[in-house]
Amino acid sequence: MLVDHLGRKxxxxxxxxxxxxxxxxxxxxxxxxxxxxxxxxxxxxxxxxKIATVFAKLGGKRIRLTGGEPxxxxxxxxxxxxxxxIAGITDLSLTTNGFFLENLGESLKKAGLKxxxxxxxxxxxxxxxxLTGVSAFEKVLKGIDIALELGFNPVKINTVVIRGFxxxxxxxxxxxxxxxxxxxxxIEFMPIGKNNLWDEKHVVTVKEIxxxxxxxxxxxxxxxxxxxxxxxxxxxxxxxxxxLISPVSEHFCHKCNRLRITADGRLRPCLFSDNEINxxxxxxxxxxxxxxxxxxxxxxxxxxxxxxxxxxxMRAIGx
Ligand code: SAM
Ligand code: SF4
Numbered sequence: 414m415l416v417d418h419l420g421r422k423x424x425x426x427x428x429x430x431x432x433x434x435x436x437x438x439x440x441x442x443x444x445x446x447x448x449x450x451x452x453x454x455x456x457x458x459x460x461x462x463k464i465a466t467v468f469a470k471l472g473g474k475r476i477r478l479t480g481g482e483p484x485x486x487x488x489x490x491x492x493x494x495x496x497x498x499i500a501g502i503t504d505l506s507l508t509t510n511g512f513f514l515e516n517l518g519e520s521l522k523k524a525g526l527k528x529x530x531x532x533x534x535x536x537x538x539x540x541x542x543x544l545t546g547v548s549a550f551e552k553v554l555k556g557i558d559i560a561l562e563l564g565f566n567p568v569k570i571n572t573v574v575i576r577g578f579x580x581x582x583x584x585x586x587x588x589x590x591x592x593x594x595x596x597x598x599x600i601e602f603m604p605i606g607k608n609n610l611w612d613e614k615h616v617v618t619v620k621e622i623x624x625x626x627x628x629x630x631x632x633x634x635x636x637x638x639x640x641x642x643x644x645x646x647x648x649x650x651x652x653x654x655x656x657l658i659s660p661v662s663e664h665f666c667h668k669c670n671r672l673r674i675t676a677d678g679r680l681r682p683c684l685f686s687d688n689e690i691n692x693x694x695x696x697x698x699x700x701x702x703x704x705x706x707x708x709x710x711x712x713x714x715x716x717x718x719x720x721x722x723x724x725x726x727m728r729a730i731g732x
Pocket of ligand 1: 530
């Protein structure tokens with residue numbers, strides 16, 4: 414079992430399969446002059462499978478594929494299939510901007526993917542284009558419906574709330590749960606990468622969000638699939654749930670159960686710390702073992718984050 418120096422049990426690995434993305438979300442696409450990683454730097458599927466297998470052997474149970482946009486990675490369903498067959502991995506999930514779900518949803522389901530998170534920050538078409546730089550609002554909405562039709566369960570919707578941008582839509586977005594069996598998760602805007610937009614003033618705290626939701630109707634506490642940092646609620650008679658995630662106003666580092674692998678093969682113990690362990694010499698030059706790297710990560714995992722801007726943008730770390 415993987416237990417870190419503070420007794421935190423680590424069973425969740427988030428793997429970024431690419432730093433590339435077809436969207437340019439204003440809160441994520443920072444570092445305008447950030448160069449895409451060269452292809453040879455990006456982990457190959459066999460390498461990801463090796464890492465995941467060792468993680469499972471050491472007691473890891475849950476894996477999430479992310480990016481960048483993970484569905485941009487060619488033949489991603491092959492990787493999903495491989496990972497879904499690893500003994501000990503009981504939960505395999507993926508975070509996506511939803512753009513390619515119309516084409517890939519079915520093959521991902523067949524490959525063994527069980528659940529999916531889709532990002533959606535606005536219900537306004539023009540705002541969507543301003544936020545992402547892409548005219549794809551309807552396509553993403555369709556992606557959400559397709560995910561539900563295909564039986565992914567749960568389907569979660571990630572919404573980053575930014576004051577002055579989409580805080581006026583909190584209630585409307587949450588009301589999706591009245592009609593659809595989705596879990597809408599409101600996430601506080603985090604200072605990742607050199608983000609000129611980030612400012613404490615732009616952060617809408619979970620406390621504020623909760624108040625808006627409670628004013629509409631009483632929130633009933635609920636359980637969430639897989640535990641995790643979200644506090645989960647439900648409105649009476651709603652089909653779906655609402656999750657509130659507070660990395661900025663109320664950190665949850667004491668119960669952090671995760672490690673990350675960046676697209677270029679670095680084991681990253683904390684989202685907010687650029688202290689990483691390079692796995693490529695292990696994978697490509699036989700220098701050391703993946704087990705040793707995981708144990709080192711447990712030793713250096715920070716006690717808590719201090720909300721420093723990270724050097725890398727979110728899409729290079731893997732959100
Ligand atoms: N491209 C996929 C997507 O958008 O879902 C997966 C990668 S994206 C980096 C993963 C998640 O990180 C998304 O839900 C996104 O909203 C979130 N994210 C990115 N930058 C963020 C920030 N500065 N604060 C909070 N969440 C952020
Ligand atoms: Fe791309 Fe996801 Fe970042 Fe948006 S949040 S730019 S979709 S990686």
